[in-house]
Amino acid sequence: MxxxxxxxxxxxVGCGVLLLLRARIFPVLLGVMLMSYAVNxxxxxxxxxxxxxxxxxxxxxxxYADPLPQALVLTAIVIGFGMLALLVAxxxxxxxxxxxxxxxxxxxxxxxx
Amino acid sequence: MTPAHLLLLPVLLPVxxxxxxxxxxxxxxRRAMLLGTAVLLVVVAGWLLIAAxxxxxxxxxxxxxxxxxxxxxxxxxxxxxxxxxxxxxGVLGAWRATDGTDRVAPHFxxxxxxxVAGLNGAFLAGxxxxxxxxxxxxxxxxxxxxxxxxxxxxxxxxxxxxxxxVTGSSVFLVAIGVLYGVAxxxxxxxxxxxxxxxxxxxxxxxxSGALLLLVVFALKAAAAPLSFWLPGxxxxxxxxxATLFAMMTKxxxxxxxxxxxxxxxxxxxxxxxxxxxxxxxxxxxxxxxxTLAAFGATSTARMVSALLVVSVGTMLCAxxxxxxxxxxxxxxxxxxxxLAAAAMFxxxxxxxxxxxxxxxxxxxxxxGAIAIAGVPPLAGFLGKALILQATPPDARGLWVWxxxxxxxxxxxxxxxxxxxxLFWEQATVSPSDNAPAPAPTxxxxxxxxxxxxxxxxxxxxxxxxxxxxxxQRTAHQLLMSGGYVQAVLSTPGGR
Numbered sequence: 258m259x260x261x262x263x264x265x266x267x268x269x270v271g272c273g274v275l276l277l278l279r280a281r282i283f284p285v286l287l288g289v290m291l292m293s294y295a296v297n298x299x300x301x302x303x304x305x306x307x308x309x310x311x312x313x314x315x316x317x318x319x320x321y322a323d324p325l326p327q328a329l330v331l332t333a334i335v336i337g338f339g340m341l342a343l344l345v346a347x348x349x350x351x352x353x354x355x356x357x358x359x360x361x362x363x364x365x366x367x368x369x370x
Numbered sequence: 371m372t373p374a375h376l377l378l379l380p381v382l383l384p385v386x387x388x389x390x391x392x393x394x395x396x397x398x399x400r401r402a403m404l405l406g407t408a409v410l411l412v413v414v415a416g417w418l419l420i421a422a423x424x425x426x427x428x429x430x431x432x433x434x435x436x437x438x439x440x441x442x443x444x445x446x447x448x449x450x451x452x453x454x455x456x457x458x459x460g461v462l463g464a465w466r467a468t469d470g471t472d473r474v475a476p477h478f479x480x481x482x483x484x485x486v487a488g489l490n491g492a493f494l495a496g497x498x499x500x501x502x503x504x505x506x507x508x509x510x511x512x513x514x515x516x517x518x519x520x521x522x523x524x525x526x527x528x529x530x531x532x533x534x535x536v537t538g539s540s541v542f543l544v545a546i547g548v549l550y551g552v553a554x555x556x557x558x559x560x561x562x563x564x565x566x567x568x569x570x571x572x573x574x575x576x577x578s579g580a581l582l583l584l585v586v587f588a589l590k591a592a593a594a595p596l597s598f599w600l601p602g603x604x605x606x607x608x609x610x611x612a613t614l615f616a617m618m619t620k621x622x623x624x625x626x627x628x629x630x631x632x633x634x635x636x637x638x639x640x641x642x643x644x645x646x647x648x649x650x651x652x653x654x655x656x657x658x659x660x661t662l663a664a665f666g667a668t669s670t671a672r673m674v675s676a677l678l679v680v681s682v683g684t685m686l687c688a689x690x691x692x693x694x695x696x697x698x699x700x701x702x703x704x705x706x707x708x709l710a711a712a713a714m715f716x717x718x719x720x721x722x723x724x725x726x727x728x729x730x731x732x733x734x735x736x737x738g739a740i741a742i743a744g745v746p747p748l749a750g751f752l753g754k755a756l757i758l759q760a761t762p763p764d765a766r767g768l769w770v771w772x773x774x775x776x777x778x779x780x781x782x783x784x785x786x787x788x789x790x791x792l793f794w795e796q797a798t799v800s801p802s803d804n805a806p807a808p809a810p811t812x813x814x815x816x817x818x819x820x821x822x823x824x825x826x827x828x829x830x831x832x833x834x835x836x837x838x839x840x841x842q843r844t845a846h847q848l849l850m851s852g853g854y855v856q857a858v859l860s861t862p863g864g865r
Contacts, residue, residue: 277537282529289536296543303551326550329499333543336506340539343513344532350517351525360533362526 262302269295280365282348282358289344293337300330376421377430377443379414380453380490381504383407388483401468404479408457408464411486415454422450423840425847427857429496437861438560442496444858447844448701452493452624455705458826459617459712460486466716466819467610474519474608481518485511485614492621496858497557498549501625502542505590509535512618515611516603527606534599538589545582552576559858562632562851566639573640580634580644584626591622592679593686594655601663601675609719609815612671613823616711619682620704627689627697631848632855635692649690650766654773656683661777664784670718673788674711677742680777681707684744687770688757696760697845702838703753706830710741710750713823720817721792727814732793734820739785741827744778749831754778756838 269291276288304323312324348358355362384407391403421428428445431437464482472478488508495501513535517528550556552575553564568576585596592600600619604612626645634644660679667673685707688700717738723731737748744750754774761767830837847853 277533285533289533289540292537292540296540296547299544300547303547305551325556326547329546329550332499332503336503336539337536339510340506340532340536343510344529344536347513347517347525347528347532350520351529354520354522354525360529362522362529 258306258308259302262298262306266295266298266302269298280360282352282360285360286341286344286348290341293333293341297330297333297337300326300333302326374430376414376418377428377445377494380411380418380457380494381443381487383411383414384483384487384490388480388487391479391483392477397473400479401472404464404472404482405461405468407483408461408486411457411490412454412461415450415457418445419450419454421445422447423843425843427854429858429861431861437859438555438557441500442557442858443494444496444558444854445494446854447840447847448624448627449493451701451705451840451844452620453490455620455708456486456489456493456617459614459708462712462716462819462823462826463610463613465822466613466719466815467608469610469815469819471608471610478515478518481511481514482611482614484508485515485618489617489621493624496559498546498561499556502539502546505542505621506539508618508621509539512615515614516607518608518611521606523606527603531599531603534589538586541582542586545579545586548575548579548582552579557858558628558632559855562637562855563859565633565641566637568640570640576641577644580629580641581648583629584645584648587622587625587629588652589622590619591626591682591686592619592656593622593652593682594659594679595652597656597659597679597682600679601667601672604675604678604715605669605671609671609715612675612715612718613712613819616678616708616715619678620708623682623685623689623700623704626686627700627848630689630692631697632851635849635851637851643692646690646692649686650770653683653686653690654769656680656686657773657777658683661780661784664781667784667788670721670788670792671715673784674714674718674742677714677781677785678707678711680781681711681742681744684754684757684774684777687774688760691760691762692849693760694842694845694849696757697848698838698841699753699756699760701841701844702834703750703757705837705841706749706753706827707742707744709823709827709830710738710748713820713827714738714742716820716823717817720815720820723793724814727817728793731817732789734817734824735789735792737824737827738820739782739789741824743781743785745782747831748827749834749837752831752834752838 273288273291276284304326307322310320310322312322314321387403387407391400422445430443431440485508488504491504513532517524552572555561589596630645634641657680660676663676664673685700685703688696717734741748744754761770
C-alpha cells in the first residue's frame with residue numbers, strides 16, 4: 258500500500274506541476290487542484306498508513322490510526338477548496354478584462370523567425 | 371497583570387468587528403468599525419507589549435486543553451512587537467482607505483479587518499498548523515484586497531499572485547506533513563523538544579522539512595529568487611492596501627526568525643542551523659534584484675515596492691547570522707523599514723501633486739526617501755549600521771557589506787531621480803501602474819496619513835535608544851529558545 262500511495266502522490270504532483278507550467282488559466286487550475294489532492298494524500302500518509310484501525314485510542318490499547326493528520330486533511334481540503342473557488346473567480350474576471358487566458362494577462366511574445 | 375483572555379483580542383477583535391461591519395450597509399458605520407478597531411488594536415498591542423516586556427511568556431490555551439494537544443497562542447517580545455507594528459500600519463492604511471478607496475467596491479472594511487486578524491494570528495500562533503491557517507486567512511483576504519476595484523492591471527497581478535500563493539500553500543502543507551511524520555508533533559515547543567533529541571537517521575527528512583518551510587517563508591517575505599511577484603502586485607493595488615501589504619512580507623521574515631531560532635536553532639541537534647547556509651546568499655541576491663528593479667521602475671509605487679524587497683534582503687542578511695546582535699539589528703531595521711515603506715506607499719498615492727500641494731508633497735517625499743533609503747539622520751541609517759556592525763568580517767561579511775552599501779547608494783540615486791521627475795519635470799512618470807483607473811473622488815487624497823507614517827518614523831528615530839534596547843532584549847529572549855519550550859510545556863494543564 259505504501260508503494261501505491263507514494264506512486265499516486267508522485268504522479269499527481271508530476272501532473273500538477275506540468276499543468277501549472279502551461280501558464281494558461283484552465284490547465285493551471287487543474288494543476289493546482291491535482292497538487293492539492295497530492296498534498297492531502299501526503300498529509301494522510303504522514304500519520305502512517307494503517308488499515309482497518311479506528312482513529313481513537315481506547316483503554317484496551319491495540320492499534321489505532323493517528324487522528325491528527327485526518328483533522329489536518331479536513332482543514333486543508335476546506336481551505337484548498339475555498340482558494341480554488343476564489344482562483345476561478347479571479348481568473349474569470351481576468352479573462353474578461355484582458356481577453357486572454359494566459360496568466361501574464363497577454364499572449365506570450367513571439368521570438369525569432 | 372494581564373488578564374489571560376486579553377491574548378485572544380488581537381485576533382478576535384478584528385474578526386468580530388469585521389462581521390459587525392457587514393450588518394449595516396452605511397459607509398459611516400463601516401468606517402467607524404474599521405477605524406475604531408484599528409485604533410483599539412494599537413491600545414491592545416501596546417498593553418501586550420508592556421506585558422511581554424517583563425520577559426515572561428503569555429500562553430493562551432484554546433478550550434483549556436492540556437498543552438501538547440491544545441491549540442496555543444504564545445506571546446513573547448517578538449510577537450508583541452510585531453502586533454504593535456501591525457496595529458500602527460493598520461491604522462495608517464485604514465486612515466488612507468477612508469479617503470474614498472473604500473467606496474469603490476463593497477466590503478472593503480471587512481476584508482481589511484480579516485487581513486489584520488490573519489496577520490495578528492500568525493504572530494501569535496504557537497503551532498505550525500495554525501500558522502498555516504492564519505497564513506491562509508490573511509492570504510484569502512489579501513487576494514480580494516489586491517484585486518479590489520478590479521482594474522485590468524490588478525486582475526493581471528492578482529491571477530499570478532493567487533496561483534503563486536496557492537502553490538506556496540501546498541508546499542507549506544508538505545513541509546508540515548514531513549515534520550509531523552518525523553517528529554510527531556506540530557506544537558512549536560513540543561516540536562522543538564522532539565527535534566532536539568531526534569536521532570541522526572531522521573536528519574535528512576527533518577532538514578527537507580526545514581528547507582521546504584524556508585521556501586514558503588521566503589516566498590511570503592519576497593526573498594530572491596521568490597521575489598519577482600511583489601513589485602507588480604504591490605504597485606497595482608490601491609495605496610491603502612499596499613500600506614497594509616508592507617506588513618505582509620514581514621510575516622515571512624517573522625516566520626523565518628521564529629522557526630530559525632526555535633525549531634532549527636542552536637539547540638536543534640541534528641538540524642541545528644538548517645537555514646543558515648541558504649539565507650545569506652538569498653538575502654544578498656534579494657538586495658541586488660530589488661536595487662535593479664528600483665532603477666528600472668516606471669512608477670513611484672513600483673520603485674517603493676522594489677525598495678521594500680531591498681529592505682527585506684537587508685534584514686535577512688542579519689537574520690541569517692542568528693546571533694544576538696544581528697537579530698537585534700534586524701528587528702530594529704524591520705520596524706523602521708516597514709514604517710518607511712508604508713509611508714512611501716502613502717506618498718506614492720498622492721503624487722504627482724497639483725501645483726498648490728507640490729511643496730508639502732515634495733517635503734513628504736524627501737523625508738520618506740531619506741527613511742526608506744536608510745541615510746542619516748533617520749533611524750534607517752542606524753539600523754543598517756547595526757546590521758553591518760553585527761556582520762563578522764569574513765567572506766560572507768564582505769558580500770554583505772559591499773552589497774548593502776552599494777544598494778544604499780543606488781537607492782538614493784533612484785529616489786533622487788524619481789523625485790526630480792515627479793516634482794521638477796512636471797510628472798512625466800505615472801504615479802502608479804493603474805494611473806488611468808477611474809478615480810473614486812475627483813479631489814486629491816489628503817497627505818495626512820503619509821504625514822502620520824513619517825511621524826512614526828521620526829518618533830522611532832528619536833526614541834531609537836529604548837527601541838534598540840527592546841530589540842536587544844527580544845533577540846536575547848529568542849536565542850534562549852529553551853525558555854520558550856519550558857514555558858509552553860510546563861503551563862498548568864500541560865504534561
